[in-house]
Amino acid sequence: MWYNLTMRKYGQSSTNTAMGTCEAHSMSMSRAMRLIGDIWTLMLVYTLLSGPRRFGELLEAMGNVSPKTVSQRLKMLEETGCVKRHAFAEIPPRVEYHLTEKGQALIDVIEAIKQFGEQYFPDEETAASPGDAQDCQSCHEALVETQGLPQAEAL
Numbered sequence: 001m002w003y004n005l006t007m008r009k010y011g012q013s014s015t016n017t018a019m020g021t022c023e024a025h026s027m028s029m030s031r032a033m034r035l036i037g038d039i040w041t042l043m044l045v046y047t048l049l050s051g052p053r054r055f056g057e058l059l060e061a062m063g064n065v066s067p068k069t070v071s072q073r074l075k076m077l078e079e080t081g082c083v084k085r086h087a088f089a090e091i092p093p094r095v096e097y098h099l100t101e102k103g104q105a106l107i108d109v110i111e112a113i114k115q116f117g118e119q120y121f122p123d124e125e126t127a128a129s130p131g132d133a134q135d136c137q138s139c140h141e142a143l144v145e146t147q148g149l150p151q152a153e154a155l
Contacts, residue, residue: 035080036109040065041073045099045106048083052098077103 036042047053047061059070074097077083082103088094
């Protein structure tokens with residue numbers, strides 16, 4: 001931390017110096033990391049891979065997270081153009097959230113994280129029988145639907 005503060009003081013970026021990248025590339029990388037570097041943001045995107053969801057459905061699917069956190073992350077995803085909010089003119093009011101094309105572009109990132117986790121951080125059940133994680137029906141269906149792959153290629 002001290003190193004980063006010192007580097008900022010002198011107008012340098014530790015990331016730029018260490019990686020030899022230009023300012024424009026490090027800024028876009030920084031913005032992307034802020035977007036996907038949060039567990040709740042990625043969980044929202046992962047949950048929305050299976051299709052449009054209402055706020056309550058998202059909250060329930062994500063488990064132990066506060067409504068305020070879900071609301072904040074949804075707003076951030078809307079502002080970045082990854083999620084679209086659709087309000088229906090009904091009584092009672094109904095709102096659904098779905099991934100935009102930009103949001104669906106995160107599928108590869110989420111798949112890479114999933115594969116990394118399965119390979120390096122398997123739980124006891126997965127470690128005992130590696131095929132189980134691949135046989136998860138809801139994960140399989142979400143990938144088939146979003147990537148348009150035949151059933152055999154999805155996982």
